[in-house]
Amino acid sequence: MALVELSSVTYTYPTTDKPALKDINLKVEQGEFLAIVGSNEAGKSTLCYTISGFIPHFFHGDLVGEVQVAGLNLEESKLNEWVLNVGLVFQNPFNQISGSKFTVFEEIAFGLENLGVKRSEMIERVERAMELTGISDLADRSPYSLSGGQQQKVALTSILVMEPQVFVLDEPTSQLDPIGAREVFEVIKEMSRAGITVIMAEHKIEWVAEFADRVIAMHDGQIIIEGSPQEVLTSPLLPEHGIGTSRYTQAAKQARTEGLFSETTPLPVTLDQAVAGFSGGNHED
Amino acid sequence: MKIEINNLHFTYPGEIIALSGINLSIESGEKVAIVGQNGSGKTTLVKHFNGLLLPTNGTIRIGDWDTKDHSVAELASRVGYVFQNPDEQLFNSDVKSELGFGPRNLGYDDDRTEELVEDAIELTGLDNYRDTNPYDLSPTWRKMVALGSIIALDSPIVVFDEPTTGQDAQSVEVIARIADELHSRGKTLITISHDIDFCAENFERIIAMSEGEILLDGSVLEVIAQEESLATTFVDPPQLTRLGKELGFDQTVNDQASFLGAYRLSHEQN
Ligand SMILES: Nc1ncnc2c1ncn2[C@@H]1O[C@H](COP(=O)(O)OP(=O)(O)OP(=O)(O)O)[C@@H](O)[C@H]1O
Ligand SMILES: Nc1ncnc2c1ncn2[C@@H]1O[C@H](COP(=O)(O)OP(=O)(O)OP(=O)(O)O)[C@@H](O)[C@H]1O
Numbered sequence: 430m431a432l433v434e435l436s437s438v439t440y441t442y443p444t445t446d447k448p449a450l451k452d453i454n455l456k457v458e459q460g461e462f463l464a465i466v467g468s469n470e471a472g473k474s475t476l477c478y479t480i481s482g483f484i485p486h487f488f489h490g491d492l493v494g495e496v497q498v499a500g501l502n503l504e505e506s507k508l509n510e511w512v513l514n515v516g517l518v519f520q521n522p523f524n525q526i527s528g529s530k531f532t533v534f535e536e537i538a539f540g541l542e543n544l545g546v547k548r549s550e551m552i553e554r555v556e557r558a559m560e561l562t563g564i565s566d567l568a569d570r571s572p573y574s575l576s577g578g579q580q581q582k583v584a585l586t587s588i589l590v591m592e593p594q595v596f597v598l599d600e601p602t603s604q605l606d607p608i609g610a611r612e613v614f615e616v617i618k619e620m621s622r623a624g625i626t627v628i629m630a631e632h633k634i635e636w637v638a639e640f641a642d643r644v645i646a647m648h649d650g651q652i653i654i655e656g657s658p659q660e661v662l663t664s665p666l667l668p669e670h671g672i673g674t675s676r677y678t679q680a681a682k683q684a685r686t687e688g689l690f691s692e693t694t695p696l697p698v699t700l701d702q703a704v705a706g707f708s709g710g711n712h713e714d
Numbered sequence: 715m716k717i718e719i720n721n722l723h724f725t726y727p728g729e730i731i732a733l734s735g736i737n738l739s740i741e742s743g744e745k746v747a748i749v750g751q752n753g754s755g756k757t758t759l760v761k762h763f764n765g766l767l768l769p770t771n772g773t774i775r776i777g778d779w780d781t782k783d784h785s786v787a788e789l790a791s792r793v794g795y796v797f798q799n800p801d802e803q804l805f806n807s808d809v810k811s812e813l814g815f816g817p818r819n820l821g822y823d824d825d826r827t828e829e830l831v832e833d834a835i836e837l838t839g840l841d842n843y844r845d846t847n848p849y850d851l852s853p854t855w856r857k858m859v860a861l862g863s864i865i866a867l868d869s870p871i872v873v874f875d876e877p878t879t880g881q882d883a884q885s886v887e888v889i890a891r892i893a894d895e896l897h898s899r900g901k902t903l904i905t906i907s908h909d910i911d912f913c914a915e916n917f918e919r920i921i922a923m924s925e926g927e928i929l930l931d932g933s934v935l936e937v938i939a940q941e942e943s944l945a946t947t948f949v950d951p952p953q954l955t956r957l958g959k960e961l962g963f964d965q966t967v968n969d970q971a972s973f974l975g976a977y978r979l980s981h982e983q984n
């Protein structure tokens with residue numbers, strides 16, 4: 430059985446009458462790394478809130494259908510029980526910061542403290558998590574006097590340290606420098622290899638292609654295509670719905686129209702695929 | 715209007731050194747992207763342009779003004795700064811008032827204000843949201859409001875701090891067109907961004923920062939060719955630049971047109 434399962438989920442925010450999610454069916458296996466791509470207002474964040482229980486426990490509104498994680502039913506569970514299994518990194522890091530802590534270290538320790546984790550274990554876990562995301566040198570800083578990207582890394586680390594069974598991340602690298610963003614993808618990939626289920630909304634197509642096991646693309650509250658990164662990220666449905674594609678894909682498509690890129694070579698999404706594809710085209714004649 | 719920075723140092727309270735010795739000049743009408751590592755001082759640097767921060771040491775001049783002699787309100791007539799986080803910037807209860815706030819504060823009359831607001835609405839595509847409270851908008855639209863409210867200042871220097879964060883392909887395209895339009899009006903455009911592909915495709919000059927200093931400063935092609943130095947600022951070259959290099963192109967490419975141009979050439983040679 431899938432670890433995360435949504436069956437015919439439709440959700441409408443209390444202040445609107447247009448559903449933000451429409452008849453979503455989705456299964457995610459334990460240890461899988463699922464990426465969500467989509468244009469603005471497609472419903473990526475709403476889907477993240479639903480899987481992590483903020484819908485319906487924080488945002489009320491109208492939820493139809495069923496959401497299950499590890500055999501538990503969302504509507505029958507309390508939010509504080511649910512968050513033990515599912516951790517959410519918010520799109521806006523400001524929403525993550527507790528507002529009650531003086532240092533980055535305390536901020537990251539906050540969740541473990543609430544769980545009553547032993548002090549020695551807590552310190553060890555916080556230090557390890559900060560090392561993984563590369564923010565050890567910020568430990569004694571105030572969580573408010575940080576750069577945008579540093580703040581985003583703190584928000585990410587404060588959930589990562591909880592080692593949730595299901596790790597939901599809503600555009601966690603949007604403010605990170607390119608190498609920092611790639612490092613975060615690497616850390617998250619390691620977690621999924623270790624059995625943690627990862628669900629991540631993201632615009633960085635190149636890294637999605639490199640790291641995700643499976644991708645869904647959303648538009649107007651629906652999943653419009655689902656499959657392997659290569660299959661989804663080169664689909665013509667993406668540009669048709671205003672969703673970005675990688676520069677490699679775009680260049681190969683243009684090259685194809687000029688007969689410079691083989692019709693039979695799959696369109697590239699990653700650098701390696703692009704190197705292979707474009708050298709192949711070159712050697713043909 | 716020229717920006718001239720001499721030996722700028724800035725330290726935040728708590729002995730946090732953010733800038734250590736910046737020398738930089740930006741001419742009127744330039745189109746500059748600033749890239750670099752998280753915490754390297756990009757936001758801190760540009761907050762000096764409109765006087766939000768004053769140097770701990772060194773000087774910064776905007777045209778003939780030393781920023782330390784002028785208030786933020788005065789400097790707004792010369793430099794418009796769009797915050798990295800729109801929530802730090804927006805406080806009016808509807809989009810139109812938000813966009814009109816700046817011009818009114820600069821002392822423009824109702825007609826001129828109206829004109830500037832309409833221009834900003836058109837450029838940002840906010841037409842459907844005139845009467846909406848910015849806080850009821852999605853984060854990505856809030857960013858557009860923040861952008862619009864600075865465009866409406868009509869200042870000769872415009873600074874965007876990570877305008878493309880969280881924006882989808884279509885909105886990134888809108889932002890690129892806004893940048894083009896402001897540039898064609900003769901404004902100096904400075905953008906901070908982590909999206910090196912966007913920078914390489916839409917700007918002329920790139921400044922790369924690391925740990926409070928400028929490590930690289932030059933034309934787009936000069937800077938993106940230096941893979942190793944760029945890496946020390948935690949930036950990778952653009953996707954097509956990396957691909958061109960892997961394919962053994964002689965010249966550095968920065969966008970699809972130059973990539974395909976070089977590819978055709980290598981194709982013909984084979
Ligand atoms: N708190 C809210 N109240 C009412 N409507 C909302 C709320 N949050 C989102 N919506 C609406 O729900 C729809 C889906 O929005 P959502 O934020 O999930 O999209 P998204 O794919 O995450 O977009 P983005 O890329 O801009 O983050 C949109 O129409 C949006 O306006
Ligand atoms: N309000 C503040 N108080 C104290 N230190 C700060 C404050 N804002 C930023 N800093 C520190 O100053 C340094 C430079 O930060 P700045 O925000 O300029 O970086 P940045 O290059 O814009 O980074 P990012 O890409 O993450 O936005 C960092 O070490 C940061 O932690």
Ligand SMILES: [Mg+2]
Nearest residue numbers: 473474475520
């Ligand atoms: Mg979202």
Ligand SMILES: [Mg+2]
Nearest residue numbers: 576577757798
């Ligand atoms: Mg910044």
